[in-house]
Amino acid sequence: xxxxxxxxxxxxxxxxxxxxxxxxxxxxxxxxxVLKNISLNIAPGEFLTLLGESGSGKTTLLRxxxxxxxPTSGEIWMGGERLDTLPxxxxxxxxxFQQYAxxxxxxVRDNVAYGLRVKNTPAAEIGGRVDEALRMVKMQxxxxxxxxxxxxxxxxxxxxxxxxxxxxxxxxxxxxxxxLDANLRMQMxxxxxxxxxxxxxxxxxxxxxxxxxMALSDRIALLRNGALEQVASxxxxxAHPATAYTAQFIGQTNLLRGEILxxxxxxxxxxxxxxxxxxxxxxxxxxxxxRLCPDGKRQITExxxxxxxxxxxxxxxxxLLEIECGAGQFLRVRLPASGxxxxxxxxxxxxxDAVRVQE
Amino acid sequence: xxxxxxxxxxxxPPLLWVALFLLLPYALMFAHSFWAVHEGxxxxxxxxxxYKTLFSMPLYAEVLFRTMRIAASVTICSIxxxxxxxxxxxxxxxxxxELLYQLVIVPLWVSYLVRGYAWKTILGSxxxxxxxxxxxxxxHEPVAFLLYSPFAVVLMLTHIYTPFxxxxxxxxLEHIPRPLVEASHDLGANSxxxxxxxxxxxxxxxxxxxATFAFLLTLGDFLAPLLVGGPSGTMIxxxxxxxxxxxxxxxxxxxxxxxxxxxxxxxxxLSELLEKRWVYK
Amino acid sequence: xxxxxxxxxxxxxxxxxILVFAFIYLPIVVLIVYSFNRGGVGGFPPRQxxxxxxxxxxxxxxxxxxxxxxxxxxTASVVLSLTLGLLAALALDRAAFPGKPLFRRLVLLPxxxxxxxxxxxxxxxxxxxxxxxxxxxxxxxxxxxxxxxATTELFAGLQKMDRAQEEASLDLGAxxxxxxxxxxxxxxxxSLIAAGLLIFTLSMDEIxxxxxxxxxxxxxxxxxxxxxxxxxxxxxxxxxTLIFAVSVALIVIxxxxxxxxxxxxxxxxxxxx
Numbered sequence: 001x002x003x004x005x006x007x008x009x010x011x012x013x014x015x016x017x018x019x020x021x022x023x024x025x026x027x028x029x030x031x032x033x034v035l036k037n038i039s040l041n042i043a044p045g046e047f048l049t050l051l052g053e054s055g056s057g058k059t060t061l062l063r064x065x066x067x068x069x070x071p072t073s074g075e076i077w078m079g080g081e082r083l084d085t086l087p088x089x090x091x092x093x094x095x096x097f098q099q100y101a102x103x104x105x106x107x108v109r110d111n112v113a114y115g116l117r118v119k120n121t122p123a124a125e126i127g128g129r130v131d132e133a134l135r136m137v138k139m140q141x142x143x144x145x146x147x148x149x150x151x152x153x154x155x156x157x158x159x160x161x162x163x164x165x166x167x168x169x170x171x172x173x174x175x176x177x178x179x180l181d182a183n184l185r186m187q188m189x190x191x192x193x194x195x196x197x198x199x200x201x202x203x204x205x206x207x208x209x210x211x212x213x214m215a216l217s218d219r220i221a222l223l224r225n226g227a228l229e230q231v232a233s234x235x236x237x238x239a240h241p242a243t244a245y246t247a248q249f250i251g252q253t254n255l256l257r258g259e260i261l262x263x264x265x266x267x268x269x270x271x272x273x274x275x276x277x278x279x280x281x282x283x284x285x286x287x288x289x290x291r292l293c294p295d296g297k298r299q300i301t302e303x304x305x306x307x308x309x310x311x312x313x314x315x316x317x318x319x320l321l322e323i324e325c326g327a328g329q330f331l332r333v334r335l336p337a338s339g340x341x342x343x344x345x346x347x348x349x350x351x352x353d354a355v356r357v358q359e
Numbered sequence: 360x361x362x363x364x365x366x367x368x369x370x371x372p373p374l375l376w377v378a379l380f381l382l383l384p385y386a387l388m389f390a391h392s393f394w395a396v397h398e399g400x401x402x403x404x405x406x407x408x409x410y411k412t413l414f415s416m417p418l419y420a421e422v423l424f425r426t427m428r429i430a431a432s433v434t435i436c437s438i439x440x441x442x443x444x445x446x447x448x449x450x451x452x453x454x455x456x457e458l459l460y461q462l463v464i465v466p467l468w469v470s471y472l473v474r475g476y477a478w479k480t481i482l483g484s485x486x487x488x489x490x491x492x493x494x495x496x497x498x499h500e501p502v503a504f505l506l507y508s509p510f511a512v513v514l515m516l517t518h519i520y521t522p523f524x525x526x527x528x529x530x531x532l533e534h535i536p537r538p539l540v541e542a543s544h545d546l547g548a549n550s551x552x553x554x555x556x557x558x559x560x561x562x563x564x565x566x567x568x569x570a571t572f573a574f575l576l577t578l579g580d581f582l583a584p585l586l587v588g589g590p591s592g593t594m595i596x597x598x599x600x601x602x603x604x605x606x607x608x609x610x611x612x613x614x615x616x617x618x619x620x621x622x623x624x625x626x627x628x629l630s631e632l633l634e635k636r637w638v639y640k
Numbered sequence: 641x642x643x644x645x646x647x648x649x650x651x652x653x654x655x656x657x658i659l660v661f662a663f664i665y666l667p668i669v670v671l672i673v674y675s676f677n678r679g680g681v682g683g684f685p686p687r688q689x690x691x692x693x694x695x696x697x698x699x700x701x702x703x704x705x706x707x708x709x710x711x712x713x714x715t716a717s718v719v720l721s722l723t724l725g726l727l728a729a730l731a732l733d734r735a736a737f738p739g740k741p742l743f744r745r746l747v748l749l750p751x752x753x754x755x756x757x758x759x760x761x762x763x764x765x766x767x768x769x770x771x772x773x774x775x776x777x778x779x780x781x782x783x784x785x786x787x788x789x790a791t792t793e794l795f796a797g798l799q800k801m802d803r804a805q806e807e808a809s810l811d812l813g814a815x816x817x818x819x820x821x822x823x824x825x826x827x828x829x830x831s832l833i834a835a836g837l838l839i840f841t842l843s844m845d846e847i848x849x850x851x852x853x854x855x856x857x858x859x860x861x862x863x864x865x866x867x868x869x870x871x872x873x874x875x876x877x878x879x880x881t882l883i884f885a886v887s888v889a890l891i892v893i894x895x896x897x898x899x900x901x902x903x904x905x906x907x908x909x910x911x912x913x
Binding site: 361365366367369374376377380381382383385387388441443444446447451461462463465469470471472473474477479481483487489491493494518521522571572576578580581582586596599600603612613619 | 650653654656657660661663664665667668670671674680681682684685724725727728730731734735736737743746747749750752753754755756757760761762763764765768780784787816841844845847848851852861864865868872876877880883884887888890891895
Binding site: 067068095 | 539541543545547548549561637
């Protein structure tokens, strides 16, 4: 990294120490802008997830970095050098495709060796590296098999080995777990995470599953309609969502819509002091932030309210209650499971947990 | 779901037809090949003379080898023309792909005779091509070998069979999932390497089907030589045709026909075997 | 998002493709141009344009007789091949019987076998059966050779058909006979038309098999063939041009039928192979 920084024409390009820099990238298909002015830095060794619904542009961004599409405007830099002007086969980037894209006419061994063979790596070296790569994904017993004989999970491991053997600077993963069934997904998630920690390669992961993103990532980049909604670590994005969309997309929340007047925030029957400018305001309040208030005592930093239990969904360790706290105002509350509840109860939450979000 | 009556009803008529109009005629031809001609009449005198003649007389061997050479040339040329065209349409044509495809198909519907005749008028000493060359002073005399030569036969049949070879190759190329091509590029292979390592191997079944078709049909063609082949461009089917015509030796003609039939079936079998080996899911 | 890779520039390949297209079309273009040439079929460049050859063509009774013969044979061949081909396709799709693989190969053999073999074997059969050569033997020859075309096309159509439709029909009380006419055949409409058009075209153009089975009355290709032996005139260019025009018209009609039956939304789903 430092060597290329010394050779790079612009000192500024590496001032952030980032591995990959997306600078003002936009992509248009026909008359629609699928990506609008995206700027993003990826740090070396990090596990960054592009999260979003279908149509959000996450796959397009991935393909731009891989080289299968060209940006309409903007630039992409990697390691202090311009990336988007290079064809895919010259980039130090490898992809794990959504449907794995294993070559059906080659054995597992030949699939994994492909990247080395096309660069004329000496044959003696190839054998050892292929074995090593297969062992890393626990597929060493299947070296001679054809892809058509493998299950989905097995094919995915081979695809992973095929990409990693080339020691890319950046590994792109295009929703690799979405074709797997639930149990296998969980298992693969865990394996992917350890693998990334172990080899230290930077991962750029694309998914629409927010739970997956939270479990795996060092940072999440949430995309919405071609623009970045928020980029932060999972904990940060959960505790401090920037917008209502983010608050609702990641985890569950109660969106409280009201206004601030002369230092008091009012959302339906809920009121609390807030030193901010007058005007409409929206707040995100996570269901687990609301607790029962058996003794009725409340601190200054807390908000107390009465609510009637309308619905109780049991979930094992916790349960989700739907509370009616005012005329037509409902809140969802997550409590440790304690038995059926009825009638009116008193609830309490900290003012700090009502996070102000933009609409 | 289908009753025995239903199944009988649908199988019996075609079976009968096939037996009567395919099996029986082939059997007759087979029988004829063991008979002989005596003073202008076919006698049912069972013998192997015809096959001996076919394999020992240099005349027949020479024509047979020339036919094989022509068939091989036509196949190779058709592939050299048809494959790049199919590749271009499949991987590089965007909006106009469907239209271009139709344009390649159109000549298939145009009469074989019409296209053969066109070449006849183009290649002759007084033909269009010679006229063109002389008009622009490229040559001063008519170029002779253009017409009535094996060259003309190869040229005409390549023209006929290029679209035939194009079709299965194009179908095979279209079936290659595009992510495979992207994966190859992603792993560091340029377009050239991607073609030879991924696209070509996966298109082999289509290539094989087209090649088999072109080779076998050229092998048994007798019209092209009559149109543009001349004496030096005679093929084995012309020999058969004359044996059933002026040269009147049906048994010998039948023997050569049986030989062509056996050759065709063997090559088909071989082609099918290879195809099974090269088909990937 | 779009899943297609960008089409990279490939200028040499594009040029090569243009040359191949030229090779495929030039002879036909030359043929058409010279059908209007006063000076005959050869030489360069074509001089005075004239419609003489077309006039001569239209006055040529023998040609039009042969056209009529060809039309009759082609139509009859379509009927015969489609009927037997449909039965064969149904048999291959639904029935199991001893010798089925052999049957399948035999039915498909004439497609790949050189026409001369089919023609000669049928000639021997005709002689054996003491039948005189005529348009009827030609018709039988075409029918036999072209069953394979019908079978292939209709079999593919049957495979694509939703089996459950026939089951639903039976479930609702229709007999197998009714189901065939009300459900199976309509589903095969496209395949039937495709096969029919193809068989018609192939029959109109057929020479190799016809060569050996022809009697007194000529089909169009055989009539043209006969004249070629006598000497070539642009009149043949003229009839060839007309044949080309009709072929193209048939393709256009076929294309319209195909796209119209499937509806405008499905049009985008039509891929060539």
